[in-house]
Amino acid sequence: MALRLAAQLVVVIAMVQSTVTERRILLNEEFDSMERWEHVVTSYRMGENQFQYYTRRPENSFFRDGKLFIKPTLTTDRFGENFLHNGKFNLKKEGCNLAVGGGCVLKADHDIANPIQSAALVTKTKFTFTYGTLEVRAKMPRGDWLWPEISLMPANNVYGDWPKSGYIGLVSVRGNDNFTCRGQSMGNDVMESTLEWGLSEDLNHTRSMTWMSKAQGNVSFSSDFRTYRLEWNPDGLHSFVDDQIVGSIQPPEGGFWGLSGFNNTNQNPWANGTIMAPFDQEFFIAINVAVGGELFQDNCDNYPYPKPWNNSSPDTPMSSFWNKKDEWYPTWSQSSADDSALQVDYVRVYAH
Ligand SMILES: *[C@@H]1O[C@H](CO)[C@@H](O)[C@H](O)[C@H]1NC(C)=O
Ligand SMILES: *[C@@H]1O[C@H](CO)[C@@H](O)[C@H](O)[C@H]1NC(C)=O
Ligand SMILES: *[C@@H]1O[C@H](CO)[C@@H](O)[C@H](O)[C@H]1NC(C)=O
Ligand SMILES: *[C@@H]1O[C@H](CO)[C@@H](O)[C@H](O)[C@H]1NC(C)=O
Ligand SMILES: *[C@@H]1O[C@H](CO)[C@@H](O)[C@H](O)[C@H]1NC(C)=O
Ligand SMILES: *[C@@H]1O[C@H](CO)[C@@H](O)[C@H](O)[C@H]1NC(C)=O
Numbered sequence: 001m002a003l004r005l006a007a008q009l010v011v012v013i014a015m016v017q018s019t020v021t022e023r024r025i026l027l028n029e030e031f032d033s034m035e036r037w038e039h040v041v042t043s044y045r046m047g048e049n050q051f052q053y054y055t056r057r058p059e060n061s062f063f064r065d066g067k068l069f070i071k072p073t074l075t076t077d078r079f080g081e082n083f084l085h086n087g088k089f090n091l092k093k094e095g096c097n098l099a100v101g102g103g104c105v106l107k108a109d110h111d112i113a114n115p116i117q118s119a120a121l122v123t124k125t126k127f128t129f130t131y132g133t134l135e136v137r138a139k140m141p142r143g144d145w146l147w148p149e150i151s152l153m154p155a156n157n158v159y160g161d162w163p164k165s166g167y168i169g170l171v172s173v174r175g176n177d178n179f180t181c182r183g184q185s186m187g188n189d190v191m192e193s194t195l196e197w198g199l200s201e202d203l204n205h206t207r208s209m210t211w212m213s214k215a216q217g218n219v220s221f222s223s224d225f226r227t228y229r230l231e232w233n234p235d236g237l238h239s240f241v242d243d244q245i246v247g248s249i250q251p252p253e254g255g256f257w258g259l260s261g262f263n264n265t266n267q268n269p270w271a272n273g274t275i276m277a278p279f280d281q282e283f284f285i286a287i288n289v290a291v292g293g294e295l296f297q298d299n300c301d302n303y304p305y306p307k308p309w310n311n312s313s314p315d316t317p318m319s320s321f322w323n324k325k326d327e328w329y330p331t332w333s334q335s336s337a338d339d340s341a342l343q344v345d346y347v348r349v350y351a352h
Helices: 002-022 075-079 081-086 255-260 317-323 325-333
Strands: 025-029 052-054 061-064 067-070 088-090 105-107 116-118 120-122 132-139 146-154 167-173 179-181 190-198 206-214 226-233 236-241 244-249 283-291 342-350
Touching: 052 283, 067 120, 067 283, 075 081, 075 116, 116 283, 132 146, 132 167, 146 226, 167 226, 167 236, 190 226, 190 236, 190 244, 190 255, 206 255, 283 342, 317 325
Parallel strands: 052 116
Antiparallel strands: 025 342, 061 067, 067 342, 088 105, 120 283, 132 226, 132 342, 146 167, 146 283, 167 190, 190 206, 206 244, 226 236, 236 244
């Protein structure tokens, strides 16, 4: 009996030691240089018709006290009010690298020019990995209509363009203090992790899975630094905030194809992949702060001012948003000028 116990103890110790040594670190980003990051520069508004353009200007992304700050500002601070209505700026002058949807020109058309300036940083050509643990300590921005996002994106689109090659959102939070949809808070006390995959952009052929976690007590994800962790293994994905599980998926035998309920098997783009496909390829890290767009649903309640644009009548959403600047802009700096900044203390990746 004693012998068996001793033997079990040895096994336990051996396991602990092996997990420790197996946590080989692949990336330990403390934000002392830009070496591993590049900016996305574009006015493309992404699938959700967001309101920002992305630039590498130093007011929108900078390092301070060993942290990365991504802070949205007003386009008018740079170009003046008139620009929103009549202006035109060629983003190629500052290294535009996403030309889709006219993304290398910032200008007014039937709507005003993108009224917000922000930043998106990616490790696309500098650091990619497949499987492992991604751990990010960060404080989310506070302010109405802000949408920070820390995610993994496919490096090579092996299975095709979005959504075929998938997307893994580690964390995103709506910066609003008081935003509720059908009685549920969707503001800065709720964080989301999301998986996306599918056959084409058309909504009937995209699939997603969103896990949410609500902050406990009188705090939000915008009031404190939290540790967000994704464990990405050859048999599943698991998301955590401060060691509390947010959500988990271990795909069944048919993989994500089997989960999707698509009917025509000869369309399966992941037929030659593993059970995790499309999440079995190289992914890179992306960190950005978006503003507005369809990330904020209609028919929700925002306090004290309602959402100033409609997704369902998308003619001039940016103009509707800008007209109500006096309502939302003050919410970006209620306790300090950096409220609206996403602050990232570190990003670490451990090998599987
Ligand atoms: C949010 O706004 C509602 C009014 O719409 C108010 O009753 C509620 O107390 C507010 N909640 C917070 C946390 O401020
Ligand atoms: C999506 O499916 C719905 C319901 O089956 C259908 O009414 C709609 O036309 C489909 N949309 C597209 C773009 O195929
Ligand atoms: C919650 O925190 C805010 C900001 O720190 C404070 O103004 C408010 O009084 C607190 N509310 C409660 C119920 O403790
Ligand atoms: C698959 O086929 C079933 C039954 O024919 C149908 O109800 C369902 O809408 C189809 N799904 C898709 C995604 O086409
Ligand atoms: C899977 O591999 C086979 C054999 O190489 C190839 O013919 C087929 O097109 C591949 N399918 C996909 C979806 O890539
Ligand atoms: C959004 O649509 C609703 C219903 O059609 C309308 O009452 C409201 O004024 C619209 N809001 C904006 C900002 O366009």
